[in-house]
Amino acid sequence: MKFLSIISRVFCAVVAFCAFTASVLAEDKLPIVRVNVTTQSWDFIRPWGKRQPVTRRAIGAVLPGPRILVAGELVANSTYLEFEAADGGRKVPATVDVVDYEANLALLKTDDPDFLKGLPQLDLTESAIGDQLNIWQLENNGRLLVTNGPMTTAEMSPYPIDGQFLIYRMTTQIQGRDSSFTLPVARGGKLTGILMSYDNQSNNANIIPAPVIQHFLKDAADGQYDGFPRAGYGFSATRDPALRRYAKIPADATGGIYITEVMKGGPAEAAGLQKADILLAADQFAVDQDGNFADPTYGKISLGHYLSTRHLVGDIVKFRLLRGGEEKTIDVKLARKDPSTYVSDPYIIDKAPRFYIVGGLLLQELSREWLRSFGNDWVRRGPANAVYADRFQLELFPNGPKKLVYMTHVLPTDATVGYEELNNLRVVKINGVELQSLDDVPKALEKPVNGFHKIEFDDDPRTIFLDAKEVEQTNRAVKMQYRLPAIMHLE
Amino acid sequence: MAQEFNYRVPWLPGPQGGGSGTGWVVGEHRLMTNAHVVSNARLLTVEKENDPKKYVATIEFIAHDCDLAVLKVADPQFWKDTKVLPLGEVPEIESSVAVFGYPIGGDRLSVTHGVVSRIDFRTYSHSVMDSHLCIQIDAAINPGNSGGPVLQDGKVVGVAFQGFSGDVAQNVGYMIPMPVVKHMLKDVSDGSYDRYMDLSIGTFSLQNPAHRRALGLPDDDKGVVVTTVSSASVCAEKLKVGDVLLKIDGVDIESDGMVQLNGERVMMAEVAERKYKGDQVKFDLLRDGKPQQETITFNRAWPYTQQANSYEPPRYIVFGGLLFQPLNRNLMATYQFASPRILYTFTRFVEDELYKDRDEAIILTALLPDPLNSYLDEFREGIVKTVDGKQVRNLKELSAALAEQKDDYVLEFEGVGRPLVLHRADVEAARERIRKRYNVLREEYLGEDAPAATASTTK
Numbered sequence: 001m002k003f004l005s006i007i008s009r010v011f012c013a014v015v016a017f018c019a020f021t022a023s024v025l026a027e028d029k030l031p032i033v034r035v036n037v038t039t040q041s042w043d044f045i046r047p048w049g050k051r052q053p054v055t056r057r058a059i060g061a062v063l064p065g066p067r068i069l070v071a072g073e074l075v076a077n078s079t080y081l082e083f084e085a086a087d088g089g090r091k092v093p094a095t096v097d098v099v100d101y102e103a104n105l106a107l108l109k110t111d112d113p114d115f116l117k118g119l120p121q122l123d124l125t126e127s128a129i130g131d132q133l134n135i136w137q138l139e140n141n142g143r144l145l146v147t148n149g150p151m152t153t154a155e156m157s158p159y160p161i162d163g164q165f166l167i168y169r170m171t172t173q174i175q176g177r178d179s180s181f182t183l184p185v186a187r188g189g190k191l192t193g194i195l196m197s198y199d200n201q202s203n204n205a206n207i208i209p210a211p212v213i214q215h216f217l218k219d220a221a222d223g224q225y226d227g228f229p230r231a232g233y234g235f236s237a238t239r240d241p242a243l244r245r246y247a248k249i250p251a252d253a254t255g256g257i258y259i260t261e262v263m264k265g266g267p268a269e270a271a272g273l274q275k276a277d278i279l280l281a282a283d284q285f286a287v288d289q290d291g292n293f294a295d296p297t298y299g300k301i302s303l304g305h306y307l308s309t310r311h312l313v314g315d316i317v318k319f320r321l322l323r324g325g326e327e328k329t330i331d332v333k334l335a336r337k338d339p340s341t342y343v344s345d346p347y348i349i350d351k352a353p354r355f356y357i358v359g360g361l362l363l364q365e366l367s368r369e370w371l372r373s374f375g376n377d378w379v380r381r382g383p384a385n386a387v388y389a390d391r392f393q394l395e396l397f398p399n400g401p402k403k404l405v406y407m408t409h410v411l412p413t414d415a416t417v418g419y420e421e422l423n424n425l426r427v428v429k430i431n432g433v434e435l436q437s438l439d440d441v442p443k444a445l446e447k448p449v450n451g452f453h454k455i456e457f458d459d460d461p462r463t464i465f466l467d468a469k470e471v472e473q474t475n476r477a478v479k480m481q482y483r484l485p486a487i488m489h490l491e
Numbered sequence: 492m493a494q495e496f497n498y499r500v501p502w503l504p505g506p507q508g509g510g511s512g513t514g515w516v517v518g519e520h521r522l523m524t525n526a527h528v529v530s531n532a533r534l535l536t537v538e539k540e541n542d543p544k545k546y547v548a549t550i551e552f553i554a555h556d557c558d559l560a561v562l563k564v565a566d567p568q569f570w571k572d573t574k575v576l577p578l579g580e581v582p583e584i585e586s587s588v589a590v591f592g593y594p595i596g597g598d599r600l601s602v603t604h605g606v607v608s609r610i611d612f613r614t615y616s617h618s619v620m621d622s623h624l625c626i627q628i629d630a631a632i633n634p635g636n637s638g639g640p641v642l643q644d645g646k647v648v649g650v651a652f653q654g655f656s657g658d659v660a661q662n663v664g665y666m667i668p669m670p671v672v673k674h675m676l677k678d679v680s681d682g683s684y685d686r687y688m689d690l691s692i693g694t695f696s697l698q699n700p701a702h703r704r705a706l707g708l709p710d711d712d713k714g715v716v717v718t719t720v721s722s723a724s725v726c727a728e729k730l731k732v733g734d735v736l737l738k739i740d741g742v743d744i745e746s747d748g749m750v751q752l753n754g755e756r757v758m759m760a761e762v763a764e765r766k767y768k769g770d771q772v773k774f775d776l777l778r779d780g781k782p783q784q785e786t787i788t789f790n791r792a793w794p795y796t797q798q799a800n801s802y803e804p805p806r807y808i809v810f811g812g813l814l815f816q817p818l819n820r821n822l823m824a825t826y827q828f829a830s831p832r833i834l835y836t837f838t839r840f841v842e843d844e845l846y847k848d849r850d851e852a853i854i855l856t857a858l859l860p861d862p863l864n865s866y867l868d869e870f871r872e873g874i875v876k877t878v879d880g881k882q883v884r885n886l887k888e889l890s891a892a893l894a895e896q897k898d899d900y901v902l903e904f905e906g907v908g909r910p911l912v913l914h915r916a917d918v919e920a921a922r923e924r925i926r927k928r929y930n931v932l933r934e935e936y937l938g939e940d941a942p943a944a945t946a947s948t949t950k
Contacts, residue, residue, distance in 0.1 A: 236909040240866030246899065246912040260908020275908060379831055388835040395906065418698030452705040459842065460718040461695030462732055465705035 030144055031120040032136060032184055034084035035060040035070055035094070035108065041077045044370040045408075047353035047362075048484050053079060058182035059138060060108060061191050063217070066116040068094070068108040071182040071194050071208065072101045073160050075108070076349045083110055087142035090115070098220040101349055102163040102339075103228055104196055104208055105216045124217075125190040126210040126297055127151050133170055134186045135195060135205065137177050147174050149205075154298040156305055157206065160197065162339065162346045163228070166298070166305050168193050168207040176200070211297075215309050226313035229334035230304075232266020233259050233273055237290045248325035249278055255288040256280045256322065263337075264398050271319070271332040278322035282306060307334060343397045343404060344368060344390040356441050357487040358453065359466040359474040360416040363427060365438050366390060366404040383424035385459065403437040407457070411482050415474040419464060429456040438490060445471075493531045498825035499857070501805040501816065502932040507533070513592035513639030514562060515647070516573050517676070522562040524638030525652050525667075526553050527617040529560050530802045537564055540600060544568070552679040555802055556687050558617040558652050558667065559675045560638075579646030581668050581755075582607050582626070590630045590651050590664070592639030605630025605664065612758055613665065616653055619820065620799035621687065623671050623764060624757070632664030641666045670765065678767055685768040686792035690760070692726050693719030694736065697746045706735060707780050712746040713737060714777070715759070722844055723794060729785045731778060738775035768792070795846050797837070806886050808935040810893050811918040812859040812925045813867070815875065817851040817886050826856060830872045832906055850885040855904070859929045863913070863921040870911050873904035887937050 040053040060068035060083070068083065075081065081094040092112040099106040110116065127133060129151055137145040149172030157167045174181070174195075185193040185207050193207035219226055235257040238244050249256055256278040262269045273279075280286065282303055285293035292300040307317060313336050321328045339346050345367040353370070356363045364370060366386055374382040379391075389396060389404060397404075409423040410416050427435060431454050433444035445453060448468035455464050466474075475487050495505040512528030514537060522537065529535055529550055536545040546569040553560040564570070582588060590603045605628040613625035628641070632654040641649035649666030678685055694715040697703055708714060717734040720726050730736075737743070739762050742750045749756050763772060766789050774785045797819040805822075808815040816822055823837055836845060836852045845852070853875040858864045875883050878892035879901050893900060900918070902911040925931065 234908055236869065236907075237866075240912075242899075242912040242914055242917070243866070243909060245914075246901070246910065258909050379829075380834070384835055384838045387831060388839070391831045392906070415699075415701065417700070418696055418702065450705070452701060454705070460693045461716070462718045463716075464695075464699070465702045467701040467704065470701065 029119050030086045030138075031062045031122045032059050032086055032138070033062065033068060033116070033119070034058070034086065034138065034178075035068060035074070035182075036082040036084055036091070037074055037078050038080040039075070039077045040079045042348075042351075042353050044353050044364075044367070044373045047355040047364060047489070048486060056180040057178035058180040059136060059178070059184055060182075061184040061194070062116060062119045062121050063107070063191070064121045065107075065109070066119065066121055067097060068116075069184075069191075069194060069213065070106050070108060071196050072099050072104040072106045073196070074180060074182045075099060075106045076101060076161070078350075081108060083108070083115060085115070085142075086138055098216075098225050100216055100225065100227055101161045101347060102159060103165060103212055103216055104159050104161065105194070105213060107217075107220060122184070122186070122191040124210050124214055125187055125192050127168060127187050127192045128297060129154060131187055131192075133168070133192060133207075135172070135174060136184045136186060137175065139177075145175065145177065147172055154209065154301065156302040161349075163308075164302075164304060165212050165228070166209050166301070166309060167196070168209040170205050170207070171203050172205060173203050174198055174200075174205060181205075211305075211309050215312070219312055227336040227338075228308045229311060229313045229315070229336050230266070231268045231273075231307050231317070231319075231332050231334060232263035232337070233268040233279075234261030234263075235279065235291055236260050238278070239289050247276065247278055247322075249322060250325075253280070253322075255286050257287055257289070257291045261394075263394065266337065267332050267335045268319075271330045273319065273321070273330060273332070274323065276323075279319055280322060280327075281320040282317050343393040343400075343402070344371075352489055352491070354438050354491070355489055356438055357411065357475060357478060357484070358441070358445060359471040360411045360413045360478050361407050361419070361455070361466075362409050362411060363405055363438060363441060364408045366406055366426075370408070385426065386424055389426070401434070401436045405435045405438055405441070407455070411478050413474050413477050413481065415466065415470050415477075422461070422464070425457040425459055427455060428458050430454070442490075494533050495531060496805050496821070498805050498816065498822055501807040501814075501936065502809070502934075511593065511596055511635055512637040513635065513651070515591075515638075515640040516575050517561065517578075518575055520563065520570050521551065522548065522564065523650065523672070524560055524562060525617070525650065526555050526558045526560045526802075527652075528638045529553065529562065530555070530617075535562070537562070537569070538598065539569065539573075540598070552675075552684050553802075554675050554678070554684050554686070555618050555799070556615070556621040557623055557671050557675055558615050559650065559672065561676075561679065576640055576642075577646045578669055578673065579643060579648040581610065581624075581670065582643050582648045584608075584610065586643065588628055588630070588641050588643045588648060588666075590628070590632065590636060590639060590641050590666075592636035592651060594631075594633035594635040596635055601636075603630040605662075608663075610668070610755075612761070615667075618799040620796065622760075623687075624668050624761065626666050626668045628664050628666060629662045630664055631662060632666075636664075647672075674765065674767075688725070688763055688766045688768060688770070688789035689793045690726055690763050690772075690787070691721045691724030691793055692717055692730060694748055694759070696748055697735070703746075706777075708735065708777075713743055714746060715744055715748045719842075721841065723846060725789055725791065726787050729787050730774070730776070733778075735777040736774050737777065737782075738773075740773055741775075763789075795841055795850075797840060797851060803938065804936060806936050806938045808886060808890055808893065808937075809859070809925070809931050810934075811913050811921060812861040812864045812929075813855055813870075814857040814859065815853050815886070815889060816856045818854050818874075819851075822854065822856070826872075828854075828872060832874060833872060836874060848882065848884075853883065853886055853889055859925055859931075861921055861925050861928075863917050863925075867911060870902075870904055870907060873907055875902060876905050877903045890935055890937055 035058045038055045040050045043049045060070045082091050083094045084091045092110045092115045094108045094110045097107040097109045131151050135147040139145050149170040151170050153169035156164050181198040183195040193209045196208045197206045238258050259277040262273050293303050295301045315334050317332050319330050348369040371378045371382045405427045407425045412420045430444035431447050453466040494507050497505040514522040514524035517523035535548045537548045546564050546566050548562045548564045551561045551563045609627040612622050614622045632651045636651045639651045640647045651666050654664045695718045714735045714737045720730050748759050771788050801821050855870050855873045883889045900913045
């Protein structure tokens with residue numbers, strides 16, 4: 001009996017698989033295309049140059065439009081995109097229609113009206129833990145290669161470029177076919193996610209899930225992409241009974257989180273949320289001691305999912321709070337914080353780094369992208385003062401400046417004798433003008449002090465001078481000597 | 492016999508170990524050796540050649556900042572037939588010297604010869620924080636040589652003290668030269684060691700022509716500009732950022748910060764190096780273009796030594812199973828903190844004058860698990876900011892704050908938005924339990940001396 005039941009289960013699985021393959025093949029064409037991407041990132045150490053180009057292949061999902069959906073990371077800093085028909089041969093140039101590097105999703109299109117014509121288009125479906133998911137790859141001959149496995153996990157997880165969102169996870173072995181693991185993940189012939197990363201040691205596959213894709217598509221549909229909103233607060237769990245007593249949480253209450261930080265200028269601040277408030281509920285969802293709510297599909301999951309993914313920018317969420325033991329309700333109008341509004345940009349993609357060379361001194365703005373060029377261990381290997389400024393920017397610079405200008409290094413010339421070894425110093429003022437960003441530099445240089453440019457740092461050697469009359473000549477010399485295409489880029 | 496300290500279990504006497512070095516007779520019934528040979532020593536014995544007896548020695552003075560120590564041996568028998576070695580001067584480059592000692596143990600004297608290769612300023616690795624004059628020789632210096640005399644023409648010209656491991660460089664040994672040895676001996680002649688004096692200022696070279704013109708200086712390669720004056724420095728309120736220092740004690744300061752001293756070109760800091768507590772130094776300077784003189788009195792050594800290796804027993808407090816320890820180099824080495832806040836606080840403590848808020852950063856380094864602290868893990872590696880709203884400057888203040896009788900202790904940590912609340916009754920109920928369970932032999936050690944002097948209380 002036991003033996004039989006095993007046989008029958010295996011049989012079932014085979015049947016299911018055949019049925020699915022048959023349904024796809026029945027249409028003769030697959031709802032996927034190959035996406036060939038060439039990317040070339042900027043060199044933030046030598047900001048006038050780009051690193052060597054890299055080409056990768058991925059599989060994109062055909063969605064209504066028709067548009068092709070891939071992971072956003074794939075097209076970051078792309079120089080050339082191309083679709084290639086699944087059944088071989090034909091290639092057409094493609095472009096990015098909408099991209100969200102935080103949610104890690106991109107919609108691609110082509111101007112060739114015939115290329116995607118006739119291809120089946122995928123619908124979206126959410127999946128739950130235990131569901132069988134199918135990862136789609138292509139054989140060289142254009143046949144579909146399917147890897148099946150059960151979904152094991154749905155949780156909030158850091159995304160590769162910035163932010164935290166829901167992921168689906170499955171543990172399964174995937175063949176390394178193309179040079180990327182951006183692959184469609186399906187269930188029952190519908191799209192349920194895009195594979196975002198795969199670790200061939202642990203065999204863990206992290207998938208951008210349907211709810212995140214749904215938000216992205218819905219947001220993009222009106223032609224104006226707003227992104228994923230946030231409320232803008234930090235919190236601590238309230239499991240600690242001493243903290244609960246101190247925060248005057250009633251003994252019969254079970255949940256609630258302690259607000260530790262309210263982001264300046266953020267939606268929560270605008271709604272009047274305060275540090276030390278206890279957040280009890282968002283709309284109809286109670287918040288537990290760890291900051292989770294009971295999602296109808298995924299069960300206990302961080303409230304961040306409800307705020308960022310289940311809502312669009314501009315939506316209003318009701319927060320129920322405890323303040324000093326009294327209950328209170330506030331309306332939080334969700335908004336997104338654009339990465340460029342941070343003092344130190346969390347990422348800079350598809351944009352050339354800004355820089356300004358004055359008399360051989362290379363000025364740049366502090367950004368995470370620049371710090372990352374110190375290597376994976378940039379937290380330890382990067383300049384301590386810059387790493388600290390980046391990491392604690394909200395705490396250190398609540399009232400600006402807009403950006404921090406650093407003199408990252410010196411391109412030695414005759415005029416910089418004695419300055420060669422200076423590097424990674426924050427420039428606070430030039431000719432007495434406090435710098436709000438690199439944009440202030442040209443203006444500040446218009447007014448030299450007694451014929452000299454006075455450059456002030458927040459650290460040793462505090463002040464250096466350049467002869468204002470010599471600067472232009474030095475700039476020309478630097479440009480020639482170091483073969484630079486330009487001495488500035490401020491766009 | 493030495494005993495290392497254990498910063499993870501600071502109440503435990505650490506593991507015992509032994510080591511040996513070399514010493515030489517520096518004066519009447521006194522031996523000199525390296526500080527690193529006798530640091531953390533619990534039992535110190537000295538042996539003489541051709542004498543089977545081991546004599547007990549004691550440390551009379553130890554100078555961690557220049558890696559020297561003076562030892563006493565009480566037994567007069569030891570001193571029979573010993574001879575005080577005369578002290579020489581700085582040897583010439585390329586002259587030959589002989590290194591005496593007991594490398595890699597052994598009880599027969601070993602002598603190696605070498606040539607003076609280089610004389611410069613170098614970090615003394617015993618403390619890591621201090622740099623002094625140092626002489627490089629091409630005779631190998633091995634463990635056991637440490638503290639031994641280096642002789643030339645029958646006089647001591649150096650004390651062997653550090654080398655390189657074979658895979659970095661070969662035939663490179665370092666000795667502490669006589670100016671440093673004599674400085675130490677003179678410093679202790681009043682019965683106590685005051686440490687090296689330091690200007691604690693930052694200067695920048697004035698080699699750039701535009702920089703010189705902008706400051707109205709002639710093209711004579713003289714002078715450096717003051718870029719930092721620590722508020723805890725002996726120069727505070729005497730020197731100002733932007734001052735151009737032209738002469739130190741009447742000697743010209745060159746534009747790269749070097750001075751000619753006794754016919755040698757040395758860093759300006761060397762002038763301060765040769766001073767003692769109570770001495771003065773005179774600067775000729777330009778302030779806002781006008782010539783001026785300032786006299787600085789070295790009335791104390793630099794107070795913040797967290798970045799130097801410590802050879803004192805670790806200080807700590809255990810309260811409610813929470814282990815609080817002041818941040819220093821040893822703690823960094825033990826815990827390998829990854830917290831950017833701790834890394835910043837450690838590396839920039841002096842530069843960014845973080846000592847204005849506190850004498851030392853107190854870290855919650857570990858939790859001894861107990862029901863009392865099972866929800867407090869997020870505070871691990873936190874830096875204590877306040878107790879009940881009051882700033883805590885050092886470990887003693889923390890101890891005093893936690894000794895106050897009150898219902899709740901509310902601790903705030905740097906960058907943590909929620910307070911750590913401990914109910915006194917709970918702490919007291921848990922106290923014996925935690926002490927027994929984790930064998931906490933002593934609940935706090937605050938050090939024998941007063942905490943580092945604060946910038947505000949010292950004139």
